[in-house]
Amino acid sequence: MSKKFKKSKRDVILEEAAKLFKERGYGGTSMRDLAEKVGMEAPSMYNHIRSKDEILEIICFHIANSYVSQLTRIESSEDSFTDKLKALIKLHIKMMIEDGAAVSVANNDWKFLPEDKLKEFKEIRRGYEKRFAAILEQGVAAGEFHNVNISVSLFTILSAVRWVELWYRPNRGVSAKALEETIITILLNGLSKQE
């Protein structure tokens, strides 16, 4: 029981930290701000978490590992490359809607990781991008996708979903479903009706 309680306090701290980092930037957030936000005294907060560095590290690697494990699942399916790409786009949208603040931290504040962790993080990201690109390449080779430049396609897709993190709020009159459908239509079928 006590262990469970601790875990949940820790999760609250991580969640609020992600929100503060997103709002004020990693550099602009102090442990004192965080303690205030979660309604704890700083010393008791340190029972759950060692430092601001540690928080950043946990958030960045949690998000990176989440993307990687879901990519592994998608890669290993028997689906067409088209369906794999759809699943990847949905994954990015879902992560941004459900865990927006943490994704934002992993996208923007990773550069403040300590050097060894920074290197590790960059390697994970690079590996993810390579495996994403491989799905595009295989889809082109299989004749499922147009014969596009792979790295341009990869960055175009990743950027096309990226604004969701910065802009999308469910109360702005666009449902998560409409969002997903439109983005998938554009990236898979294009805006234009004629081929």
Add this chain to the structure above:
Amino acid sequence: MSKKFKKSKRDVILEEAAKLFKERGYGGTSMRDLAEKVGMEAPSMYNHIRSKDEILEIICFHIANSYVSQLTRIESSEDSFTDKLKALIKLHIKMMIEDGAAVSVANNDWKFLPEDKLKEFKEIRRGYEKRFAAILEQGVAAGEFHNVNISVSLFTILSAVRWVELWYRPNRGVSAKALEETIITILLNGLSKQE
């Protein structure tokens, strides 16, 4: 002659300022850094430009007005909405390739404009987005485009080209032509070959 010389010095100052703002951020760049970069003494630089604020204002409004005047030209053509959209996407890519640092400043540092200018800048940008959205809407109504959510489409398109500013360098093995072709293929026809 003397006037022409002055104008060209001013252009050099604006160009180097845009590069410095992009590199170090608006807040992280001093007029002293800029003077050093353009190889002038600060007092003589002030013969050409009044302040850092003025530089930011000139860059932001130059870029915003450029986009708007080219949008006006595209709107007034007799082309299909598909061709208008292609022209708009090409415009964004071209601006980022040819004037990347200034576009980056207008995209990221506009928030440091003084209040009255900030308001004006936001209005121009909002007007641009509305008119861009209108082309999408008209294209849907005319049966040229899929029946997509307009604001999601607008942000997806604007973001899909945005990474070019952050990543694209002509020496990275992708030509400007390949870049343009792939982005237009994805946004207009989609990656997938089957409808």
